[in-house]
Amino acid sequence: SFIVQDYGRARDEVDCSFARDVLLLKPSIIAFSCFFWSMEHHLGLAALAKELDPAVQTVFGGPQTGSPLDGRALIEAHPAVDFVISGEADLAFPELARRLTHRESPSGVPGLVHRDHGAIRVAAAPATVTNLAEVPTAYCAESLYLADRMSALDIVPIQTLRGCRNSCAYCIYRVPRLRFFPDDRVAEELEYLCRVGVRHVRISDSHFAGTRDRALHFFDVIRKVNRETKFYIYPDPRHVDGEYLDAATAANCEPLALGLETSDPGVASRVGRKQSNREFEAAFECLEANSQSIQVDLMFGLPGQSESSFCSDVIKLRARGAHQLLFSPLMLFPGTQLDDEAAKHDLETLPSAQRFARPRTLGSDSHATMFLIAEVSALLNLLHRTEGQLLKQVEGTRKREALIRSWFERCVGPRRAETIELLLDLRGTSEHLKRWATRLAAQAIGLLTPEGEHQTASTSLLEGLARTDLLEEAMRRRHRELRSAPIPSRSPAHVWFPEDIANRRWRLDDECWMAEGRVFDCRSATVHDVDTRSSALLERLHAGAAIFDIDHPYATEDMGLAVQWIRRGVLTPEDVRGEGRAG
Known part of the structure; x- marks a missing residue:
């Protein structure tokens, strides 16, 4: 056993x-x-x-x-x-x-x-393993140990192949050669995972299915049996077109990332990366045309890479609308070509468990700047409304690139110390972000809009958007805190009749707050836009007033609004505290 x-x-x-x-x-x-x-x-x-x-x-x-x-x-x-x-x-x-x-x-x-x-x-x-058919499968009813536990797992990994069509010197996927698990076996495993109700499946192929025809076949297999399982895949950029994305959507398969790593041809050549920028561009444009957002993978610290070329990649991608960037510092995996040839590329391995590495010619300062560039990109993701408003002021990709470049040059150059201070401040708890959102928003806008530079959007508008972005991030962090905390006891679900609603006093739930014309619901991690009448009602109730009183007689519209916010869990009875939400 x-x-x-x-x-x-x-x-x-x-x-x-x-x-x-x-x-x-x-x-x-x-x-x-x-x-x-x-x-x-x-x-x-x-x-x-x-x-x-x-x-x-x-x-x-x-x-x-x-x-x-x-x-x-x-x-x-x-x-x-x-x-x-x-x-x-x-x-x-x-x-x-x-x-x-x-x-x-x-x-x-x-x-x-x-x-x-x-x-x-x-x-x-x-x-x-020369013949992958010899590898026993764990995803079948006969595998009793896993079968009894499968439906309780949040995410399950599976492979349809091993190896990769590329031979990137830094990657463990490059050895041994590309091999496929038998199609019938993969189909049976996919069907089984759908049948037992696994919530999420990550298909951990270097590129999903290896060939386009094989990918379309597996999409069809999943589509026929899938009810609620979400699949995550890494598509081969050469395979992505309208038909591919339609088939993926029908099967409830979400493309996770496109691996660019670097667009510098010289750097790509040094590490044996064969994928062309043209292939990446075509796949990215197809995803854009289909209104699909996707993560783009970038590496830094590669042989021959400079902080300038790395920053240019980030700027070009952000100007194109690729905001989900995953940054990976170079790591020397044992047994990879780059690890074997570290001396040839003059690479130094840093004293870390992850074996971070960098060219000696890069130097510590430039390496630190690359890390900071990645952090500034994450800051812009957090300030997504603010960034969007600023970019509306310019037309054309080149002008957007110039504006984004000015932000990075300022943050890693003359305003470097202030940027690092802000980034450290933003690592605080949800309560810290919520409490200091106004100050942090002003600091962020100060970094993005230099003094004396004319802005078509007023500073107060930008600071309001930045505050909203920060409160949304505070809400998400609080949501994660609630998910990881012990689940509190909940009162029995209630059925509220109109007279009950009218006669009780209501308040905002402890895990909701109002600001900038929105309600931030930490329990569901949802931001609700609030119109003028809803805002007046919620503020009045939170201040301790009743829904209807002498100054606010019964109105059908107010009752409807109250019911709407009660159903959403934003309003809770004044006499129910610490017991979760009313049903």
Whole structure:
């Protein structure tokens, strides 16, 4: 028997739970799947397991283990590590577990590095799976361990292939070669995930399905059986057109990101990136034409990349309307071409678990500026209404680029210290943002609109929009806080009759607030626009007045408005506090 355990909590809680399981379950083998961010902690857990039970055997695998030679170095440096499997362990690990259970020699298991009577035996090459049909599936009714837990999972990952058509030197997808899981098997897995009611499925292919025809086939498979499962995919830019997007929409599949990484041809050539800017542009334009917003991936710290070329990529994308930018600093994954050729590209690896790296010629100041450029872009995302109003004042892509460039030049140049101070202030809690929204809005507008420069939109209008943007962010943060907090007890649902509504006093719910002509509802993370009459009614009720009194006699319209805000959960009875919302 086996147990899959995900200790997804704070580290001190993980250590306690892990120790408990080692003592109570008495496993004979413990396997660790290791990434940069987990390797150090997993090594500590392996040492803890050995202290608790010296007979337990530990197996390390995953991307962090790198090549067999890297596995040898890991075993030499850490006595608590008994076995390392380099490469794809889908078949190698079950074979190792079988041999250890039957007390057979582990020698010959593909990709294995292990101790053998004082010596360390090293496999000649990483483990690979030539035929993906041999890999057992977990997404079927026969997989009882997962089947019983599947519907409770928030998101489930799945692959239809392994590898990538590109050969980018920094990426772990480039090795080994591109291979497909059998189409029938993938179709059965997709149908099963829809049938058991998984809420979200992330298809973790480098590019969804590998070929356009295959992608359209799987869209059709999902469409026929899908009822409420949301699928997330990474489309190949070469495949994206109107037919592709219509099929994705019909299947409830959302494209997550287009990987640009860099538009500088020289930088792309150095890292072996073959995708052309023309392919990216065509896919982006198609998504725009279909009113679909999509994230664009950018990297910084690449060989030959300057802060200027990186900033130009950001500016051009924002001017085109691509606001969802995901920034990734260069990391040297073990076993990748760029890691093997780090000396050739004069790369230095920084002392971090993620193995951040940069060209020595780039220098610390320019590297810091790249991080700041990414932070300023995130600031503009937060101030999306404000940015939109400023960009309305200029026409044409070039003028928009010039305006956005002026913001970045100011924020990373003469106003750098003020920008960093504002960014740090914006990391505060929801209550901090709400309390200081007016001051923070004024600081942000001060950065984006230099003194003496004529603005067609007044400063007060811009500060009002910035305040709204900040309150919306405060609302979202509060929403996350509420989701992570223990659920409070709720009063029974109520059915309100007109006389009940008229005779009670109502107030804004504790998790709602009014500002800038809007209601910010933290429970649902919704911003409601408020017209003049609703605003007057809500302000009056929040001040302690009744819906109807001598100064405000019964009016059908007021009753209708009150019912509308009660149903939304914005208004709650004055005598109901801390018990959740009335139904």
